[in-house]
Amino acid sequence: MSSLFANRDYRHLFGAQVTALLGTGLATVALALLAYDLAGPRAGAVLGTALAIKMVAYVTVSSLAGAYADRVPRRAMLVGLDLVRAAVVVALPFVTEVWHVYVLIAVLQSASAAFTPTFQSALPDILPDEGDYTRALSASQLASSLETLLSPVVAALVLTVVDFPWLFAGTAAGFLASAALVVSARVPRARPSGRVRFVERLGAGTRIFLATPRLRGVLGLDLAVAGAGAVVMVNTVNYARDELGRSETEVAVLLAANGVGTILVALALPRVLERVAERGVMLAGAGTLCAGVVGAVGLSLVDSGAWRWPVALGVWAVLGAGAGLVLTPVGRVLRRSSGPGDRPALFAAQFSLSHACWLLSYPVAGWVVTAAGFTTGWVLLAALAVAGAVTAVVVWPAERPSAVPPAPMRRNGGARLGAPGRSGEDAAGSPTGR
Template identity: 70%
Template sequence: MSLFGHRDYRHLFGAQLVALFGTGLATVALGLLAYDLAGADAGAVLGTALAIKMITYVTVAPLAGAYADRVPRRTALVCLDLVRALVVLALPFVDEVWQIYVLIVVLQSASASFTPTFQAVLPDILPDEGLYTRALSASQLASTMETLLSPVIAAAVLSVVSFHWLFSGTSAGFVLSALLVVSTRIPDAVRSRRGGVWDRTLAGARIFVATPRLRGVLGLNLVVAAVGSVVMVNTVNYVQDALGRSQADVALLLAGNGVGTIVAALLLPRVLGRIAERAVMLTGASVLLTGITGAIGMSTVDAGGWRWPAALALWALIGTGTGLILTPVGRVLRRSSHAGDRPAVFAAQFSLSHACWLLAYPIAGWLATAAGFTATWTVLAVLGLAGLVVAVRMWPRREAEVVEHTHHGPGDDAHLADAVEVADGVWRHSHELVIDKEHPRWPVPAR
């Protein structure tokens, strides 16, 4: 079956696409609303709103993961879409800045619950690895296209109506997303074997810390955030202040970055059939560090007509590296968890990756204002290099799918059914390894 011949996936992808573009339009409208309320202080309002967004993502996602198996997933996704629709519909009626902050907390809490839940659904409805890989590629394409096209769509709408209508359109988008989710057959999450709320909340982070390849993913998250923050935070000022070019060129440079990500996402489904995720993702990290190194060199030159084409090439290179890392992540997460822990692991990735962005954003913003682009990008390059070192050291070059290991003391009889007692209370067997109740730490291979 082709990917979009799968009805449930087709509807879920449509829901994701509509919700993504709705969020993009809401971001543009929120900036205009902040200016309408705060005037010259709009930048500070938006900065605070973005900080609240990131903190909410980091804190709420693990809590949502803890309850992902306690409610029907289709019902949860629909309710979260409706919450987002109501919040966005309320934004045009606020008349105080603090009200924006409150609504942002509610809106982003719903998004922090929706996104990892949605991501954890895909492996369940697409058990075939080839289809799942193409779905990851499609999701990356959708996310990148939203970044590129949302400002264009918003500009077209604003040429006809006031920005308040953007909120109405966004709300309608979330309602449509909810209707598409209702039309799917989403299996409920496998019940986690973990007990208390605290144990379930921390399960994803514990699995990350205990699994070597996921510790490598953590390092790669840091590379993406460190180098990506240059694009997300510094592009506007670099193009207009350092290069002396127009606002249209800002959009063009961001588009170049998006094109790089799209190319990587399109190529990866075939590449991942022949090359392991580790090699692809470490290559992506190397590409990112090459891109920021080139940017540092470019920032040391005050003039030269070559800087604009060089910036286009470097931003596209950074986009390519980002796509090489982010597209295969879902495959690694699925391989590193049982179905019962999968919502917690996806929630942990969502939370921990945004924690890296929360670290990198202020460096890119505040340090660039105080010390300039060269110093700032050098600090971010060092941060990214540290992430790459962690990834290389933590993620083993060779991973055996089946590892022989021992258990000490009494354990689950069903789990040890095929084990051989090699000493008093010491049992040995082999199977694919993931962190779970029987393996709270990464097992030491038996010798």
Template identity: 65%
Template sequence: MISSLFRNHDYLRLFTAQVSALFGTGLTTVALGLLAYDLAGGNAAAVLGTALTIKMVVYVTVAPIVAAYADRFPRRLFLVSLNVIRAAIVLALPFIDQIWQIYVLIAVLQTASAAFTPTYQAVIPDILPDEREYTRALSAAQLAATMETLLSPMLAAAALAVISFHWLFVGTAIGFAISAILVITTRIPNAGTATEGSFRERISAGMRIFAATPRLRGLLGLNLVVAAAGSVIMVNTVNYVRDTLGGTQSGVAMLLAANGFGTMLVALSLPRVLDRAGARPVMLAGAATLIAGLGSAIALSLANTGDWRWSAAIATWALVGAGTAAILTPTGQVLRRSSQPADRPALFAAQFSLSHLAWLITYPIAGWLTTAAGFTTTWVTLAVLAGLGFVAALRMWPRHDPEVISHLHEVGTIDPARLLDAVRVDDRFYRHTHAYVIDADHRRWPAPQRRQLETAAA
């Protein structure tokens, strides 16, 4: 049970600190969209798209470096400092009056966030050395992120009924401050100094596992589907509500809350479904749902009038949230299944970077193309990208994807001590059967054994 994790007081404080920071970030998402509209009006989508593109560039470039070197810093002091920096930045946002200032502050804010996330992730295995507890902690983190997606817009909608959106930035700063206080009260062990080659080894290990594992190549396609549909929500909601539907600030928060509700509904129902069906059919169904959501959004963009558009938009945004949860919730399970424990941090870092690379492609499209060509052209373009990602996932992730695979090792290529349970086939080969992942002893995905023997004989 996840509740048993919270008996560990250090983990409880860290988890609460992460939740507090997540809710602060969620309020910033709503407030930033409204700030962009306040400064740029009809060009808000381009401004917000640029700001989020800057965020993705930072995540793709900064996060992998910090993930590799997080153990070189006094981690408690580092996490507290990053929260203080983030609080100071969001407190400055309400006072800006130039668009370029948004870009500068967002770059600094997201650099701090990109450093915080991998450092926090590196701490959790030290706080929870038991593999089963660490696995439950990953599930708890996904649930926290899902709850933030739902509740932050709802809190923002309630707040915007009585205050200006500028005060949401104050709420964000309070969230980061609470997070910093909780981290200060937590016992966080400092890791030993990494070796000089650790950065190259960790980054290359994660990318190598992705490139060699069929199901992970399929995950890359699913990352693109999530980003294509999600960029509509993140970038285009404010302009669609204010300019097309004629809604208010609260209307923006309401649509974002509908998206979060769809995410929450599916995330809570998935564990039993995953036990029965497995990750592949659930994640592919999620991709199909996202493409359907994009199709619904395109239909909405073609409708010029009608009060029914509000109800249809709420349903569409919820549908996108549901599809997103169906892909993101099992992702950690797929990554764990595809790696040895020692390689897991590198693989999670690679997924973090590669998934944000997909957002780096779709955010500029959602922002700049909307400004130049309107919602319909933009959403059709994103739907095409999502379709390509879906097809790639179908082709790269085989339907028959067993965990335990029989494969051949050539004599002399692996430590014999690792082959004690293997069967000698002939003078050249052992047959070995176990849960197969890419690691130092298994650098390529195995072909069928007959093909392996034929290739070796040739």
């Protein structure tokens, strides 16, 4: 890991990720409390709608960003998007109507939808060695997990002395610090894909996904993560406050328990991935997610009991561990499923398609739970998680590590779609590719 952080450019970009994540984590807690302040018992419906808007932006804008990621300087793009996010967050504490929240969330998440896949696709170019890249993926997942753990803790400490709107100031500071760190790093431009027409660039990543069995399996796992994760992202505040009778601070503690589970996984996975293929690790994560959401359904069937609080902490931690097992290795799978020219489009497609899965689960967690209760909504979310896990098992066959199938030739001009890069990764889009 020390050799990884000896790379100055990666070190600065990792710092940018950490500061932006910390700010985003504070905003997550603040947004939940803002929804509760504006809507009370209907906070879940407000959050569900806000997060659905977020997913619509992620699904649509990320595809547009992927189409142009190889045509604009990535560093300038990342900095500009950070500044947009900081400006929007500054405005959030002043909203007085629910629809104000929806408009600002749409702008904020559109910027994030362009930022994240652009950032992710730059890492393989900065870290061409697969070992370094694997450690970077684990470090990124660990950073995300620590954000899940530490941001609620920081938020809980801040809330002891100031009101929750001040959390948005911390978010803005995080985005500004991220922009400054990106400015100080050298971010290489994306390698041109060779695609000329906009329509061809727009759908390239999705076509690679649909043509590659292992990537179709990843899409099933994305659905499992979304089905189980919506319980945490949407329903934590109402479950902790209204069902368990806990305080605002304990809402943050329950979110932190989810982060603990993911952190433990992120710390262990670099060594595990040296011995176990990504498929086995990610399918184990899907099983863990299914177990966690079934545990949540069991909790929802019980009306009282002091023991529900420690059990809820355990269930939230299991859900975090499952998400970590699925999400940490995804970058490795994408990297060896594409050549350098296709990576921006493929990372954007993963971002878009995975969030399309959240677009299914967030409304269930927000609207169905509000209308019909936790048990009904969580049973539906459990069904989504199980369906995703089963799909991944069926469509992603066991791999032969030595098999590197050839890339198919594109007919329009003879350029390869998903041709192997210099590191020897498998070609995406191959009819035999796993």
